[in-house]
Amino acid sequence: MTEHAHNSVAAATWPWRDRETKNADTAARKRRHRILLQTAVGLSAGAVMLLLHWNRMGTIAVCIASVVFAVGCIVPRFYDALDGSIIFVANAFGRILTWILLAPFFYLCFLPGRIILLAKRKDPMSRKCPSNESTYWVSRSARRPDHFTKQY
């Protein structure tokens, strides 16, 4: 292997020399992006609310956005903790929401589907065991021309 290849492999897989600096830089960059994004979203939401004359809500949104910006710039560690807590709550909320939306969908969609399959005496899982088939091997048909480029 050439020295260049060695160096690029080491740089790609084992950046021990500048790992701490790199990690800190990446974390700081990510934090800056999050602060700016959250502030922008907060201020925009606040502006819209104020335009709609929802003054109290709009003021709260602008205040929260301003606090997030100030804390992020002045006390980044506190911002990280705050951000982590918000993410935790958001994830928990997301999970609950997923269940609220998907559980009814499961019963509304899949249960009737099962009933139809039962009525038609079809079992995509071929669970009959033993069955009277001479072999369980399934012969394959020839590949389509676009076989390798399709995701199905």
Next chain:
Amino acid sequence: MNILGISAYYHDSAAALIRDTEIVAAAQEERFTRKKHDASFPINAIRYCLAEGGVGKNELDAVAFYDKPISKFARILETHFSVAPRGLHSFMMALPIWIKEKLWIPLDIENALEADGIGFTGEMFFPEHHESHAASAFFASPFERAAILTMDGVGEWATSAIGRGEGNQLDIIQDLRFPHSLGLLYSAFTYFTGFRVNSGEYKLMGLAPYGEPKYAQLIRDRLLDLRDDGSFRLNMDYFGYLELLTMTNSRFADLFGGPPRRPEAEITQREMDIARSIQDVTEEIVLRMARHARRTTGEKNLCLAGGVALNCVANGRLLREGIFDNIWIQPASGDAGGALGAALIVAYTAKNQPRKADTVHDSMKGSYLGPEYADEEIEAYLKARGYPAEKLSDTEWAPTLAKLVDDQKVVGLVQGRMEFGPRALGGRSIIGDARSPKMQSIMNLKIKQRESFRPFAPSCLLERTGDYFDLATASPYMLLVAQVRKDRCKQPAGEGRVPLKDWVNQERSDVPAITHVDYSARVQTVSRDTNPRYYDLIKEFEKRTGHGIIINTSFNVRGEPIVCTPEDAYRCFMRTEMDCLVVGSFLLRKENQPEWKDKADWRRDYVLD
């Protein structure tokens, strides 16, 4: 032409790079993220492969993903249609992940490559899961033409497949379909005996020799309908993986006389007997499938891949039965190898590039397809961290290491390129003296920190294989189990009537550390062609002791991925009771190292498998 292969999102994510038809690099993501069986998008493995190949901006011609995601999604939906109203929990586990990431794989790939400054405007390919496995076995094999048998948990629908390869073409002829899966059957028993699914299967295999096949007939009678041609159906009344979050259900537990063993609970005779029984049934199925593959294809060579092909006991049996004249097994037979296979099938079949095979040499380069670190880089690291080390010259290296092993030292070895696949083959290994009756116990408990029943494997000079084992073929990837020669075996006193931990440590041969309780060993044959430094080390050991054989176990502790960088190796070295560490040309002795300040319980870094 640069083709990148990717496997991801299930277990053992990996990337591989093929240039024209040459395998340039391949690595599993877990080695870089330090999370065993990491299933996340293999961005680190991709970065490595592209760096190894010197692939620059817009120089990537094609990307191959190892399965067809939409077909797989359709199978998951059909499964839930088949079991509703049961299966809500598994549906809730599966669907959000599919919606969030698994349905957007091409986008993920493009974004990842764009973010890394590679840029990609080439074609994207999606061979089927079992085509990828089959390609990893056939195209990397030394054969011009061969039958191919792949067996694993499940791909899109296929769970096992029989195919034929010739030149640059590969065709799947027949397959078995989900939920009837040999891989899932074995995993169900892995779960039931208290080991982790997709991780602990090799432990179940290692446990089998301690038991009797008491349940084998019960498995045949109640759990499956097995045909002469190796095809079978599972009786799904006993399995939970269609609708539950567990592999087996209460009926299965009733059948085997009680609930599943809890992880880390004591292993009883029941678990040993179950392990032996399912191992016997698995071997029977594999043999029948192989006979059917021979009849169907008429080929005399066989290529194997898929997770079940890592069952080296079954592989050894297949070899001994002589159904095929020659067998070649892909060393990265699990899903990681799918990345390589996907890239290979695109390189050969889709791009129609010619293939040459000499019937002797495979194209895996000894499976040393991972990163290697230059001595200058290692020296700079050791100096910067203040870790005392001796630099060994090329002539000193092998004799010094051989002496250390002869002196009963346990040596961590990091040299050359990292292995691709689950086995350490002398690039990232821990080595020791196979003659020592105590070495197995020392290595298991003080260094590997794993279950005491698990055996160690030998690395043996290729030309000395016949002196130690009943094995007439090379086994460079540690994928064949063979019996230790009878003239080397001893009958230990009180066999079978002692506790498990004593049983395993009984002296059974003149190389007791690698002789399992059934007098078998998982052999790695070492030749100078693929790993000259490792070969020279064993050769020097042979000169000192007369034995061309040493213990070789993977360089990690339980639950940890095999080490990749010298830094990973140093950490593992200092956390365990290893005596020495060799990194490239540098020898580090434990007694010279500064005190290791570690976290309170570093074992929590790793999920036990």
